[in-house]
Amino acid sequence: xxxxxxxxxxxxxxxxxxxxxxxxxxxxxxxxxxxxxxxxxxxxxxxxxxxxxxxxxxxxxxxxxxxxxxxxxxxxxxxxxxxxxxxxxxxxxxxxxxxxxxxxxxxxxxxxxxxxxxxxxxxx
Numbered sequence: 001x002x003x004x005x006x007x008x009x010x011x012x013x014x015x016x017x018x019x020x021x022x023x024x025x026x027x028x029x030x031x032x033x034x035x036x037x038x039x040x041x042x043x044x045x046x047x048x049x050x051x052x053x054x055x056x057x058x059x060x061x062x063x064x065x066x067x068x069x070x071x072x073x074x075x076x077x078x079x080x081x082x083x084x085x086x087x088x089x090x091x092x093x094x095x096x097x098x099x100x101x102x103x104x105x106x107x108x109x110x111x112x113x114x115x116x117x118x119x120x121x122x123x124x
Contacts, residue, residue, distance in 0.1 A: 005047050006031060020102050025050050029058035033068055034091040038084040040073070059085065067094050 006014065010031050017027035028048040033039055044055045062068040071084040087094070 006035070010035060017098070020098055021105070022098070023058075023061075025054040025058040026061050029055060030062060030067065030094070033062070033085055034087055034094075036086070038071070038086045040082060040084060044085075065097075 006028075014024075014027045014031050017030065018024055022030070028050060029044055032044050032047055036043075041052065041055050041059070044050065045052055048055075050058070059068065059070070063070060066088055068085050069088045071086075073082040073084050075082050
């Protein structure tokens with residue numbers, strides 16, 4: 001059974017996260033995982049139209065940031081193991097972390113512009 005796609009509001013959030021510097025596959029995966037108590041890679045692939053390697057890379061990144069945790073799900077028979085994913089922290093905390101990084105980036109840009117002005121003044 002195919003998972004439902006993201007809502008319009010969730011798609012808008014993905015777009016804003018991309019503008020904030022997240023890669024598309026990471027933003028899509030984060031928003032989808034946030035919309036579920038727990039989900040599997042295949043569900044993410046189906047709902048976001050991402051390929052398996054894109055979801056895998058996004059999960060590695062999200063787990064590396066400490067935003068998502070993985071749980072092994074017991075399954076009958078052979079084949080690849082199945083993992084369940086869920087947010088490690090509330091989405092609000094993750095958004096706050098993104099906000100802090102964006103504020104740091106703004107401060108860096110402002111500092112660079114000041115240095116450009118100072119250097120231009122001293123050069124000419």
